[in-house]
Amino acid sequence: MVDVLMKTPESSVKRYWKGLHMAHPGLFIDVESQIVLLNKDRGNRVALVSAGGAGHEPFGAGYVGENMLTAFIGGSLFASPTAGKITTALLNVAKLNKGGILAVIMNNTSDMLMFGLAMETVRTKRIQIESILVADDVAHLDADVKNGYLARRGLTGSVLMFKILGALSRNGRSLKEMVLEARCINCRSCSIGIGMRPCKFPGSSQSMWILDESSVELGIGLHGEAGIARMQGVSTTELVQVIIAQMLRIFVVKPEDNVVLLVSSLGACCLIEMYTLAYEVEEQLRMKGINFVRTYVGNFLSTLDTKGADITLLNITGREDWVRFLDQETEAYSWPVTRLSKVNEKIPKGIEALEVDDTLPEIDSMVLIEREANTFKSTVLAVCRQLKEEKDKLNRLDEESGDGDCGTSLANVADAIQNNIGTIPVRNLGMAFLTMSKLAETCNGQLSGALYSLMLLGASKNASDWASAWIGAVDMLRKYSIAEVGDRTMLDALIPACFGFDSYLREFGEENWPKSLNYALDKAIEGCEKTTTMRPRVGRAMYVDSNKVKDVDPGAYAVVAILTAILKNLVLQEIGEDHQCPF
Ligand SMILES: Nc1ncnc2c1ncn2[C@@H]1O[C@H](COP(=O)(O)OP(=O)(O)O)[C@@H](O)[C@H]1O
Ligand SMILES: O=C[C@H](O)COP(=O)(O)O
Numbered sequence: 001m002v003d004v005l006m007k008t009p010e011s012s013v014k015r016y017w018k019g020l021h022m023a024h025p026g027l028f029i030d031v032e033s034q035i036v037l038l039n040k041d042r043g044n045r046v047a048l049v050s051a052g053g054a055g056h057e058p059f060g061a062g063y064v065g066e067n068m069l070t071a072f073i074g075g076s077l078f079a080s081p082t083a084g085k086i087t088t089a090l091l092n093v094a095k096l097n098k099g100g101i102l103a104v105i106m107n108n109t110s111d112m113l114m115f116g117l118a119m120e121t122v123r124t125k126r127i128q129i130e131s132i133l134v135a136d137d138v139a140h141l142d143a144d145v146k147n148g149y150l151a152r153r154g155l156t157g158s159v160l161m162f163k164i165l166g167a168l169s170r171n172g173r174s175l176k177e178m179v180l181e182a183r184c185i186n187c188r189s190c191s192i193g194i195g196m197r198p199c200k201f202p203g204s205s206q207s208m209w210i211l212d213e214s215s216v217e218l219g220i221g222l223h224g225e226a227g228i229a230r231m232q233g234v235s236t237t238e239l240v241q242v243i244i245a246q247m248l249r250i251f252v253v254k255p256e257d258n259v260v261l262l263v264s265s266l267g268a269c270c271l272i273e274m275y276t277l278a279y280e281v282e283e284q285l286r287m288k289g290i291n292f293v294r295t296y297v298g299n300f301l302s303t304l305d306t307k308g309a310d311i312t313l314l315n316i317t318g319r320e321d322w323v324r325f326l327d328q329e330t331e332a333y334s335w336p337v338t339r340l341s342k343v344n345e346k347i348p349k350g351i352e353a354l355e356v357d358d359t360l361p362e363i364d365s366m367v368l369i370e371r372e373a374n375t376f377k378s379t380v381l382a383v384c385r386q387l388k389e390e391k392d393k394l395n396r397l398d399e400e401s402g403d404g405d406c407g408t409s410l411a412n413v414a415d416a417i418q419n420n421i422g423t424i425p426v427r428n429l430g431m432a433f434l435t436m437s438k439l440a441e442t443c444n445g446q447l448s449g450a451l452y453s454l455m456l457l458g459a460s461k462n463a464s465d466w467a468s469a470w471i472g473a474v475d476m477l478r479k480y481s482i483a484e485v486g487d488r489t490m491l492d493a494l495i496p497a498c499f500g501f502d503s504y505l506r507e508f509g510e511e512n513w514p515k516s517l518n519y520a521l522d523k524a525i526e527g528c529e530k531t532t533t534m535r536p537r538v539g540r541a542m543y544v545d546s547n548k549v550k551d552v553d554p555g556a557y558a559v560v561a562i563l564t565a566i567l568k569n570l571v572l573q574e575i576g577e578d579h580q581c582p583f
Helices: 009-023 083-096 109-124 157-170 175-188 236-248 271-286 321-327 370-389 391-401 406-419 429-442 446-461 466-480 491-508 510-533 554-575
Strands: 028-030 035-037 047-054 071-077 101-106 129-134 189-197 215-218 229-232 258-265 291-298 307-315
Touching: 009 028, 009 047, 009 071, 035 083, 047 083, 047 109, 047 157, 071 083, 083 101, 083 109, 083 429, 101 109, 101 157, 101 175, 109 129, 109 446, 109 466, 129 157, 129 175, 157 175, 157 189, 157 258, 157 307, 157 321, 175 189, 175 307, 189 236, 215 236, 229 236, 236 271, 236 307, 258 271, 258 321, 271 291, 271 307, 291 321, 370 391, 370 406, 370 429, 370 554, 391 406, 391 554, 406 429, 406 446, 406 554, 429 446, 446 466, 446 554, 466 491, 491 510, 491 554, 510 554
Parallel strands: 047 071, 047 101, 101 129, 258 291
Antiparallel strands: 028 035, 035 071, 189 215, 189 307, 215 229, 258 307
């Protein structure tokens, strides 16, 4: 079935959006940018916006409607939408919702970074925006991850969050109040996924993971990331006992508490199975004295056609007012009412077409003389060439720890910059970095595109001199990525290199920049080598069996490759091929 109707990821996602557009004419759906929004002037209300990759339908277009989401932005299959698309949606939504915007972000690395970038842009337009990270997954509680928080991915708790917050927005709550409520919902919800048969990625003959017949994997992620335990031949009762035991390790609930349950198929489980699961969960918790005030069963959040389920509990004890918000009728087509599935001429339209604002703000920064600008341009091109040469090696490194696309992603960034080099205003350092940031963001660079786009944005805002620009880049990345040195990411090479460069320059003076750069490269190599023995603590790599990770981190290796290219090119340009390298 999947093979016939879904040939490639790209064509499948495009056609899905075309189908959505036809089926739900009451919504504003921009097929090209994959944005769906509630198209009416909502006065001073707060907009509720979310985003995420395709493959998780009906999440989240199915939740757009009054009393639920105000807008949703979709990405490619299992990949976040670009910050540019999120920005377009936010800017248009802000015109119809004057109370500000609350971004509900799933705790996935790319989603967080892309939203971060978009929020940086819309804040410059004086739009009030706050965000909340949905992190309800309780599978990886024992993972060696910073704060234990990153491992808590966003699962179906998000759907209950959309419903309650959407109704709060309709009832005129302020942005500040909604942020507090969102945090409260986050603390009181928990979810876990189970998988029995993996999905197949369109166009690929391989399954995303392998499981024996009659086995079940506990704690799988929404893109098929590994879970925490496999069980064979268990009954529904035994399976649910294990699920509940895992949930109760962190979920605070006591006899007489009032709880909401949501059970969602991950794509291929039938409703009989989902109701069976819901019944078993309720039975076992009722035996512990827990009351169920609402139970939702259906298809809420999928992983293509994975045979599996997500189970969410929300403790509403003392917050029974939330039931009113859950019950408030919504137009969203994946919650039980379908008003927006019909054309309703009576609903006044807010906008006719999306307005895209691509203008870049003017930036005050260092101005380069022509010779410097030419050197800068040739160095940028040298970095692009180097990244493309390293593509296969980077993909190989990423196969160990991720999805094998780090080289392809960075090569896409390099291609975009090379192909548009004429449009980069190389005399104005800040504007040049900003233009490259936009190119990195929009070029299908996946997570790496987002990471480099954020860094280039940070550099553009601090482009008074080279060292400040570099520090600005690192600061901007750290603002949105909770990774630190030691987590096995590009930061392990980048941070020692950046601060090494800065301290060397301070100690030995500006004229010693080649030696400073060389020192930075040494630090990057040292940091990169150290990643060989580190356990991944962020990103998709952290769910991979750490015994399989034996080489350096691809992102850290890319930092070394970039610095090598910069150094080689600068030394050649500055000192000339005939001169001896001074170090
Ligand atoms: N939170 C993070 N902060 C900084 N760097 C990260 C983070 N998560 C992952 N990385 C870096 O991104 C690299 C993987 O990039 P890429 O393959 O494009 O992402 P994905 O695996 O999500 O497709 C990793 O090798 C690591 O260096
Ligand atoms: O569906 C995919 C998400 O939107 C992005 O996930 P990621 O951060 O793991 O790349």
